[in-house]
Amino acid sequence: MSLITTAAPSKPATPAAAARRRPAARRAGTPYAFLAPALILFAAFLAAPIVYAGYLSLRKVKVSGLGLGAKSRTEIWAGLDNYTRSLTDPDFLPSVGRVGAYGLIVVPTMLGLALLFALLLDANRTRETVGKFARISIFLPYAVPAVVASLLWGFLYLPRVSPINDTLEALGISAPNLLSNDLTLWAVANIAVWGGTGFNMIVIYTALRAVPTSLYESARIDGASEVAIAWRIKIPIVMPSLVMTFVFSLIATLQVFAEPMTLKPLANTISTTWTPLMKVYRDAFARNDLYAAAATSVIIALATFILSFGFLKLVGRRAFNQED
Amino acid sequence: MTTTLRRSPLATTLLLLGAAYCLLPVLWVLIASSKSSAELFSTFTLAPSTHLFDNFADLAGYRDGLYWRWMGNTVVYAGIGAAVSTLISAMAGYALAKFDFPGKGTVFNVILAGVLVPGVILAIPQYLLLAKLGMTNTYWAVLLPSFISPYGIYLARIFAAAAVPTEILEASRIDGAGDWRTFGTVVLPMMRTGLVTVFLFQFVAIWNNFMLPYIMLGDDRLYPITVGLNGLLNQGANQPAMYTSVVTGALVSIIPLIALFLTLQRYWQVDLAAGGVKA
Numbered sequence: 001m002s003l004i005t006t007a008a009p010s011k012p013a014t015p016a017a018a019a020r021r022r023p024a025a026r027r028a029g030t031p032y033a034f035l036a037p038a039l040i041l042f043a044a045f046l047a048a049p050i051v052y053a054g055y056l057s058l059r060k061v062k063v064s065g066l067g068l069g070a071k072s073r074t075e076i077w078a079g080l081d082n083y084t085r086s087l088t089d090p091d092f093l094p095s096v097g098r099v100g101a102y103g104l105i106v107v108p109t110m111l112g113l114a115l116l117f118a119l120l121l122d123a124n125r126t127r128e129t130v131g132k133f134a135r136i137s138i139f140l141p142y143a144v145p146a147v148v149a150s151l152l153w154g155f156l157y158l159p160r161v162s163p164i165n166d167t168l169e170a171l172g173i174s175a176p177n178l179l180s181n182d183l184t185l186w187a188v189a190n191i192a193v194w195g196g197t198g199f200n201m202i203v204i205y206t207a208l209r210a211v212p213t214s215l216y217e218s219a220r221i222d223g224a225s226e227v228a229i230a231w232r233i234k235i236p237i238v239m240p241s242l243v244m245t246f247v248f249s250l251i252a253t254l255q256v257f258a259e260p261m262t263l264k265p266l267a268n269t270i271s272t273t274w275t276p277l278m279k280v281y282r283d284a285f286a287r288n289d290l291y292a293a294a295a296t297s298v299i300i301a302l303a304t305f306i307l308s309f310g311f312l313k314l315v316g317r318r319a320f321n322q323e324d
Numbered sequence: 325m326t327t328t329l330r331r332s333p334l335a336t337t338l339l340l341l342g343a344a345y346c347l348l349p350v351l352w353v354l355i356a357s358s359k360s361s362a363e364l365f366s367t368f369t370l371a372p373s374t375h376l377f378d379n380f381a382d383l384a385g386y387r388d389g390l391y392w393r394w395m396g397n398t399v400v401y402a403g404i405g406a407a408v409s410t411l412i413s414a415m416a417g418y419a420l421a422k423f424d425f426p427g428k429g430t431v432f433n434v435i436l437a438g439v440l441v442p443g444v445i446l447a448i449p450q451y452l453l454l455a456k457l458g459m460t461n462t463y464w465a466v467l468l469p470s471f472i473s474p475y476g477i478y479l480a481r482i483f484a485a486a487a488v489p490t491e492i493l494e495a496s497r498i499d500g501a502g503d504w505r506t507f508g509t510v511v512l513p514m515m516r517t518g519l520v521t522v523f524l525f526q527f528v529a530i531w532n533n534f535m536l537p538y539i540m541l542g543d544d545r546l547y548p549i550t551v552g553l554n555g556l557l558n559q560g561a562n563q564p565a566m567y568t569s570v571v572t573g574a575l576v577s578i579i580p581l582i583a584l585f586l587t588l589q590r591y592w593q594v595d596l597a598a599g600g601v602k603a
Binding site: 028030031032033034035037038039041042044045046048049050052053056113116117120121123125126127130131133134136137138139140141142143144145146147148149151152153154155156158160161162163166194197198226247251254255257258261262265266277280281284285290293294297298300301304305308309 | 330331332335336338339340342343344345346347348349350352353356364365366368369370412413415416418419420423425428431434435438440441442443445446447448449450452453468469471472474477503507528531532533534535538539549550551553554557558560561567570571574577578581582584585586589
């Protein structure tokens with residue numbers, strides 16, 4: 001794909017033609033003018049907040065005297081105090097552990113299901129109507145906001161509403177409370193898997209459709225099974241898509257916020273610091289401690305970067321096709 | 325595919341199980357919306373009742389139609405936000421794909437890094453910076469940050485590179501059209517299919533967003549539907565009668581997006597790694 005387009009304008013044949021149809025001059029500033037709105041907004045709403053968060057994470061308030069009056073509170077440099085406080089906060093490590101476990105459940109399950117469904121759709125071994133119905137149905141949860149998804153599943157988890165409990169009780173089995181301490185993590189993970197599988201399935205399915213069928217027609221004629229074709233030919237070909245869905249899922253997982261925040265009124269097992277991001281919110285708005293909140297967000301962001309870039313490095317890929 | 329293959333009962337079963345799992349909560353909310361608040365917690369989960377229209381009326385009457393205001397706000401946030409964001413992405417993507425200028429590589433790499441920036445680090449400083457300008461708790465607080473989408477710019481660059489032939493730009497220029505006119509009359513129409521995808525991505529992202537408006541807004545008359553429903557659910561903890569409104573509200577809130585999905589299906593075939601759209 002070519003990137004560079006500037007060519008010398010062809011010369012008009014006669015001076016008269018030149019006067020009539022003078023090529024519009026190509027000014028050097030043009031690309032910058034097209035880029036300006038994006039760059040200004042990028043600076044204001046991405047770059048500036050990152051710098052500001054970094055700055056705040058290194059500041060603290062010093063209270064002098066009794067802490068009364070406007071001048072008794074001054075902001076000073078704090079060094080790494082806020083980071084030490086964040087990392088040693090008794091609520092922080094458990095919340096990190098929870099998100100870690102949550103990620104280990106969500107990402108492989110979601111991407112595994114997405115890949116399975118995409119391969120099943122691509123193998124074309126069902127009636128066309130079944131395939132179409134399944135594709136639309138599985139994609140549908142992407143249209144449901146995380147808040148609404150959590151609300152729907154939250155009600156379905158309530159023992160008094162849950163159809164699972166009804167069924168199990170009819171069979172005389174005592175049903176587990178899905179919002180109890182042991183199971184909350186799985187309950188939240190299920191919401192994320194439900195919401196994310198369809199989107200990832202479509203991404204992988206689209207990549208599969210782009211593979212020329214001739215690549216595996218001959219394998220099929222040679223008697224290779226569909227499973228072998230999927231495993232040996234299709235999965236390696238869609239690996240770039242799998243890598244990218246993995247990275248995007250990882251980033252989304254580490255930022256889990258809307259699901260537990262919505263389930264909280266239904267499940268008293270979810271504390272205000274259940275995930276690291278919920279702790280950031282509590283520190284900033286319930287405790288008015290912006291400095292600790294900033295330090296914790298910087299830690300989460302760094303962890304995300306290290307994990308996503310580390311992963312890309314591990315699989316030997318650049319984040320995007322920079323040189324297409 | 326041309327080859328006829330044996331049908332596989334296993335493939336059919338697995339796909340239908342997946343579909344059932346995905347449809348279950350949607351089916352439930354449809355049924356639960358027809359139940360009175362007493363029935364919600366007593367009758368069998370999937371047994372419908374007859375109170376659908378009472379529940380709609382309750383929801384519509386809640387604090388003088390506050391619910392409809394939330395829906396309206398969501399349409400404003402997602403519609404305007406996605407439209408402006410798409411235009412800005414198109415301009416930036418076009419510049420990056422079709423011009424050569426000093427600093428281009430840097431700009432592109434910075435924007436790519438922006439795709440991977442977790443929103444978490446942005447929300448609180450964005451709030452503080454907008455608070456300094458006195459803009460929190462206004463429509464702008466939710467709209468302005470949604471105007472910039474690094475992923476949208478990345479996609480638009482790919483679409484511009486693939487869909488806009490250089491010769492046509494040259495021809496337009498020789499005809500005397502200025503850069504902006506060329507962009508408006510030649511480039512935008514050629515990028516149309518790709519830009520619909522960019523628009524949809526951003527529209528869904530804003531529609532589904534919770535944390536940004538949750539942090540930015542205090543006045544519940546400015547809430548989008550996600551923050552509004554979250555508030556309703558919290559009230560339900562004290563007044564269980566509110567739960568029917570929460571459930572009915574959840575149902576009504578997902579209808580527009582589901583309709584949008586079903587009508588615009590073909591624009592959703594996005595290849596994340598290659599970024600191309602197979603329409």
